Amino acid sequence: MKPDMPQARRIGVFGGAFDPPHLAHRALLETALNELRLDALHVVPTGDAWHKPRKLTDAAHRLAMVRLAFQDVPRICVDSREIDRAGPSYTIDTLHQIAAEAPGAELFLIMGADQAAALTSWREWQAIVQLAIISVATRAHPSNTNDSIEAERLFPKRFLHLGLPALHVSATQIRSNIANGQPVQTLVSEPVARYIADHHLYLSH
Ligand code: ATP
DSSP states (O other): OOOOOOOOEEEEEEEOOOOOOOOOHHHHHHHHHHHHTTEEEEEEEOSEEESSSOOOOOHHHHHHHHHHHHSSTTEEEEHHHHHHHEEOOOOOHHHHHHHSSSSTOEEEEEEEHHHTTGGGGGTTTTHHHHHHHHHHOOOTTOOOOOOOHHHHHHHHHGGOOOOOOOOOOOHHHHHHHHHHHHHOOOTSHHHHHHHHHHTTTTTTO
């Protein structure tokens, strides 16, 4: 009998501010799980996001909402390492750690087209592209960045596009709706909506 070979695994990594997590995030991660046939998908709320101009909501709130939003999705691992880590969050550090924890695994970094278009500004972006297949979801208007992914032009074999229709949902819109007293029921899951209300989040701009 052959000795047991370690199982090569397909692991997804989906980072974001999740301020708050919304239904397009969920549709994106469900599409990625199925289309990429992932064995596991790490959802990684960012700690101190170096590339977001806005001050983010407390990490403890965002982590709690991510758990509520996605905990019932199979093969999801809510991964708090960037929140637990001091200093700014860099995707390259997270990918190196996950690669070291799962030797031989194939990594897929999942993101919307807005983030993919900005990838060449990320720390060690070429190393990111070598470590993981960049798996891109179309972003609906007003992000008009879907056709200008510079990193993909340079490394086309390291990119794939997910079959998710463009969804008109953003965390910005949700925060604005709440601050303006508009409903968000069609944009976030019920437990997340309840958490936001219970903790009086996003009431001011
Ligand atoms: P904000 O409006 O505050 O910038 P966001 O809605 O873009 O937030 P993030 O938490 O920053 O949400 O996004 C995490 C990841 O999910 C990013 O890669 C982003 O591109 C992707 N994403 C968010 N919303 C969508 C959407 N509607 N369609 C496709 N991808 C999305």
